[in-house]
Amino acid sequence: xxxxxxxxxxxxxxxxxxxxxxxxxxxxxxxxxxxxxxxxxxxxxxxxxxxxxxxxxxxxxxxxxxxxxxxxxxxxxxxxxxxxxxxxxxxxxxxxxxxxxxxxxxxxxxxxxxxxxxxxxxxxxxxxxxxxxxxxxxxxxxxxxxxxxxxxxxxxxxxxxxxxxxxxxxxxxxxxxxxxxxxxxxxxxxxxxxxxxxxxxxxxxxxxxxxxxxxxxxxxxxxxxxxxxxxxxxxxxxxxxxxxxxxxxxxxxxxxxxxxxxxxxxxxxxxxxxxxxxxxxxxxxxxxxxxxxxxxxxxxxxxxxxxxxxxxxxxxxxxxxxxxxxxxxxxxxxxxxxxxxxxxxxxxxxxxxxxxxxxxxxxxxxxxxxxxxxxxxxxxxxxxxxxxxxxxxxxxxxxxxxxxxxxxxxxxxxxxxxxxxxxxxxxxxxxxxxxxxxxxxxxxxxxxxxxxxxxxxxxxxxxxxxxxxxxxxxxxxxxxxxxxxxxxxxxxxxxxxxxxxxxxxxxxxxxxxxxxxxx
Numbered sequence: 018x019x020x021x022x023x024x025x026x027x028x029x030x031x032x033x034x035x036x037x038x039x040x041x042x043x044x045x046x047x048x049x050x051x052x053x054x055x056x057x058x059x060x061x062x063x064x065x066x067x068x069x070x071x072x073x074x075x076x077x078x079x080x081x082x083x084x085x086x087x088x089x090x091x092x093x094x095x096x097x098x099x100x101x102x103x104x105x106x107x108x109x110x111x112x113x114x115x116x117x118x119x120x121x122x123x124x125x126x127x128x129x130x131x132x133x134x135x136x137x138x139x140x141x142x143x144x145x146x147x148x149x150x151x152x153x154x155x156x157x158x159x160x161x162x163x164x165x166x167x168x169x170x171x172x173x174x175x176x177x178x179x180x181x182x183x184x185x186x187x188x189x190x191x192x193x194x195x196x197x198x199x200x201x202x203x204x205x206x207x208x209x210x211x212x213x214x215x216x217x218x219x220x221x222x223x224x225x226x227x228x229x230x231x232x233x234x235x236x237x238x239x240x241x242x243x244x245x246x247x248x249x250x251x252x253x254x255x256x257x258x259x260x261x262x263x264x265x266x267x268x269x270x271x272x273x274x275x276x277x278x279x280x281x282x283x284x285x286x287x288x289x290x291x292x293x294x295x296x297x298x299x300x301x302x303x304x305x306x307x308x309x310x311x312x313x314x315x316x317x318x319x320x321x322x323x324x325x326x327x328x329x330x331x332x333x334x335x336x337x338x339x340x341x342x343x344x345x346x347x348x349x350x351x352x353x354x355x356x357x358x359x360x361x362x363x364x365x366x367x368x369x370x371x372x373x374x375x376x377x378x379x380x381x382x383x384x385x386x387x388x389x390x391x392x393x394x395x396x397x398x399x400x401x402x403x404x405x406x407x408x409x410x411x412x413x414x415x416x417x418x419x420x421x422x423x424x425x426x427x428x429x430x431x432x433x434x435x436x437x438x439x440x441x442x443x444x445x446x447x448x449x450x451x452x453x454x455x456x457x458x459x460x461x462x463x464x465x466x467x468x469x470x471x472x473x474x475x476x477x478x479x480x481x482x483x484x485x486x487x488x489x490x491x492x493x494x495x496x497x498x499x500x501x502x503x504x505x506x507x508x509x510x511x512x513x514x515x516x517x518x519x520x521x522x523x524x525x526x527x528x529x530x531x532x533x534x535x536x
C-alpha cells in the first residue's frame with residue numbers, strides 16, 4: 018500500500034509536472050496566439066476606421082448625389098412640359114416634312130418640264146446667237162436706222178426748213194424727218210471721203226458690208242438738195258453725184274494768239290530751243306517725223322498734242338521713241354480744250370501736219386490743224402495735200418514736203434527754222450484772210466437762207482468745232498438751230514447758246530429716243 022502510494026505519488030508528481038509544463042506551453046501558445054490576434058484586431062480596427070472614414074465620405078457623396086438627383090428630378094419635372102412641347106413640335110414638323118416631300122415630288126415634275134424648256138430655250142438662244150453673228154457685219158446699216166427711229170419720236174421738235182447731215186450715215190435720219198414733217202431741204206456735209214473704206218481710220222468690215230454701206234451712201238447722196246465739203250480736192254470726188262457742191266473750209270473764227278512761254282515751260286525747254294508742234298488724230302506718217310528729229314540738233318524738240326490710233330499704232334510709236342532715244346525731246350500731251358490749243362501752239366516755232374498722202378483721206382483732206390497753226394501765227398510744214406499745197410502756194414506761210422521721208426522732213430524743218438520770222442509774218446497775213454467769217458454769207462445763201470436748221474450726226478455735236486461754228490453762223494442770221502446726235506458723254510459746260518440739243522446714247526435699241534439737253 019505504502020509502495021503503491023509511493024508509486025502513485027511519483028506518478029502523480031510527474032504527471033503534475035508534465036501537466037504544468039504542458040500548461041505553461043499552452044499558456045505560451047495561447048499568449049502568442051492572443052498577441053497575434055491582438056495585432057490582427059488592431060489591424061482590423063484600423064481597417065474598420067479607414068472604412069468608416071470612407072463610409073462617411075461615401076455618405077456625404079451619396080447625400081450630395083441625392084441632392085443632385087432631387088435637383089435633376091426637379092429639372093426633369095420642369096422640362097417635362099418643354100419636352101411635351103418639343104414632341105408636339107416634332108410631330109408637327111414631321112407633318113410638314115411630309116408636306117415638303119409631296120411638294121418636292123411635285124416640284125421635280127415641274128423641274129423636268131423646266132429642263133425641257135431650258136433645252137428648247139438653249140436651242141433658240143443658239144439660233145439667235147448664230148443669227149447675231151451672221152448679222153453683226155451689217156450692223157453699220159442697222160445703226161443708221163436706230164438714229165432715224167429715235168429722231169422720228171421727236172420729229173415735231175426737229176422740224177426745220179433745212180436738214181444738214183454730217184456724212185452719208187446721217188442722211189436716213191434727215192430723209193425721214195423731211196418725210197414726216199412734209200418737206201425741207203437736205204444737205205450732206207462730207208468732211209471725209211464718201212467711201213467708208215477710204216476714211217483715215219477705215220473700219221475693218223467685210224467687203225460685203227463695205228459695199229452695202231457705200232452703195233447706200235451713193236444712193237442717198239443722189240437724193241440730197243446739195244453737198245457740202247471741207248476742201249476743193251474732196252469736192253472733186255463729189256462731182257459724180259451731180260448735185261450742187263459748196264466748199265466750207267474749216268477756217269477758225271478770227272482770233273489772235275500771241276507768242277507765250279506756257280508751252281515751253283510744259284516741255285521744259287528754253288527760248289533758244291526750236292520747238293515743233295503737232296496736234297490732232299494721227300493714223301499714219303508719224304515715224305518719219307521722229308526719225309527726222311534724230312538728224313536734227315539736240316536743241317530741236319517736238320510737243321505732240323496727238324491721239325495716235327489705233328492702239329497698236331500708238332504702241333509702235335512709243336516703242337520707236339525709246340528705240341531712237343528721243344524720250345527727252347518728244348513731249349506727248351493729251352488733247353486740250355479747243356480754246357487753249359492756238360494759245361499753246363503760239364509758244365512753238367513751227368507747226369507740223371503729220372500725215373501722209375498715201376492715206377486716201379490724207380490725199381484729199383484739208384486738216385483742221387492747218388488753220389489752228391495759222392491762228393497761232395505758226396509757219397506750217399505739210400505733205401503735198403492738194404488743198405494745203407494751194408494755200409501755202411498762195412499765202413507762203415510754210416513749206417510743202419516733196420516726199421514724206423525723214424530726210425525731207427529734216428530738210429524742210431531746217432529751212433523754215435532758218436527763216437522763221439518771214440514765215441511767221443506770212444502766217445499772220447493768212448490768218449487775217451482765212452477766217453470762218455469770210456465764208457458765212459456764201460454758205461447761208463447755198464443753204465437757201467433757211468429760217469430753221471436741224472443738224473444731224475453720229476458725232477457729239479457738243480464737242481465738234483465745225484458744227485459749233487456753223488451753229489453760230491446760223492444763229493447770227495436769225496436762224497433757229499437744233500442738233501440731233503449720238504453721244505455717250507455730251508459736254509454740258511460748252512453748249513452753244515441758242516441751240517436746242519437732242520441727244521441719244523442708245524446704241525442697240527431705241528427705248529427713250531432723243532432727249533433734250535438744255536431744258
